[in-house]
Amino acid sequence: MILEKLSLLNYKNFEAESFEFDPKINCFVGNNGAGKTNVLDAIYHLSFGKSYFNPITSQNIKHGEDFFVIEGFYEKNESPEKIVVSTKRGQKKMIKRNGKAYERFSDHIGFLPLVIISPADRDLIIEGSETRRKFIDGVISQRDSAYLNTLIKYNKVLSQRNSLLKYFAVNNTFNQDNVDIYNEQLHAYGTSIFGKRTAFLEEFLPIFLSRYQSISSGNESLNLIYESQLQENDLMSLLEKNMIKDKISQYTNFGIHKDDLIFEIDGHPIKKFGSQGQQKSYLIALKLAQFDFIKTHSKDNPILLLDDIFDKLDETRVEHLITLVDNENFGQLFISDTHAERTEEVIKKVHQTYKMFPL
Numbered sequence: 001m002i003l004e005k006l007s008l009l010n011y012k013n014f015e016a017e018s019f020e021f022d023p024k025i026n027c028f029v030g031n032n033g034a035g036k037t038n039v040l041d042a043i044y045h046l047s048f049g050k051s052y053f054n055p056i057t058s059q060n061i062k063h064g065e066d067f068f069v070i071e072g073f074y075e076k077n078e079s080p081e082k083i084v085v086s087t088k089r090g091q092k093k094m095i096k097r098n099g100k101a102y103e104r105f106s107d108h109i110g111f112l113p114l115v116i117i118s119p120a121d122r123d124l125i126i127e128g129s130e131t132r133r134k135f136i137d138g139v140i141s142q143r144d145s146a147y148l149n150t151l152i153k154y155n156k157v158l159s160q161r162n163s164l165l166k167y168f169a170v171n172n173t174f175n176q177d178n179v180d181i182y183n184e185q186l187h188a189y190g191t192s193i194f195g196k197r198t199a200f201l202e203e204f205l206p207i208f209l210s211r212y213q214s215i216s217s218g219n220e221s222l223n224l225i226y227e228s229q230l231q232e233n234d235l236m237s238l239l240e241k242n243m244i245k246d247k248i249s250q251y252t253n254f255g256i257h258k259d260d261l262i263f264e265i266d267g268h269p270i271k272k273f274g275s276q277g278q279q280k281s282y283l284i285a286l287k288l289a290q291f292d293f294i295k296t297h298s299k300d301n302p303i304l305l306l307d308d309i310f311d312k313l314d315e316t317r318v319e320h321l322i323t324l325v326d327n328e329n330f331g332q333l334f335i336s337d338t339h340a341e342r343t344e345e346v347i348k349k350v351h352q353t354y355k356m357f358p359l
Helices: 036-048 119-126 129-141 145-171 176-215 235-241 243-249 276-298 315-327 340-350
Strands: 002-011 014-020 025-029 067-076 079-088 094-097 114-117 222-227 260-265 303-306 333-337 354-358
Touching: 002 036, 025 036, 025 340, 036 067, 036 079, 036 114, 036 303, 036 333, 114 276, 119 129, 119 276, 129 145, 129 176, 129 260, 129 276, 145 176, 145 243, 176 222, 176 235, 176 276, 176 315, 235 243, 260 276, 315 340, 333 340, 340 354
Parallel strands: 025 333, 025 354, 114 303, 303 333
Antiparallel strands: 002 014, 002 067, 067 079, 079 094, 222 260
16 A cells, blocks of 8 residues: 555645655655654544544634645555545544545554554553553554444443433432443443454464564563453443442443553563663554554555654664564655754665655
């Protein structure tokens, strides 16, 4: 799969811009604020229908304008594909493939596999469990549309159950039969999601550990632990046993929406005990393992975006990362950096065609 051309209209800081890409490596270089990351985010937008950095759609419209349009022209399986993501203020976002709008955005996820490595990934370490759940869900969803649809259904039922609990509290009433309906649905959807998350981590962990060893010279002992309330009890039992707690808090306290990934180094949380270099290597290994997993299951090379990677890693690690890209036929690569000379010097060592885009 290759992104051949990108057109932007009123997207973030771009009024109207077009780019024609090299099938291997493309580098956006320029000062901070020039729009390098915005181009990468537009490419991300075409794969996922949303921004990686700002999921509020209207805030990605250029200041003073009423709409934005992103057009991507791809070659996939020897056939041309045109993807358009657009929105107008006050209206719903649209995603079109070859002129036909998707009825459900979820149907588009996985069609254009993509992985991004960015300084913003540090949120996976420092933020709460929701950020790490989104990572798991994002990786699985790119190759399993049934998983994504089940997750959407689970979250909808969860929201309805929470609303019902609030209604009971406000009106000083309670109806167990109504609760049971939601409990049964949450149990069915949640059990399926838990099973797929468990299977995913079993496959993903050795890939991740191998990637970390390849980019780090350290001898640390790493682990990636899946933590879920469903590991000890089935969801139906948890919901029934904790009904009083849910009534008091007006919230569903048990379920797969509480799952977490625990990042460890030498048996301790990497957030507290990992150096900056170890944390960076951990995150890059995580994303490269994501790339490997998606590539294996999609039978296609995902597009790889490296945002500001040169400023956040020492040159040795960057060169090693680029060498991995060279050796393993990663497919199409997009890089952003503030120093054109530094970027080109490293890229020339890769022995692949490339294109520089000064911004």
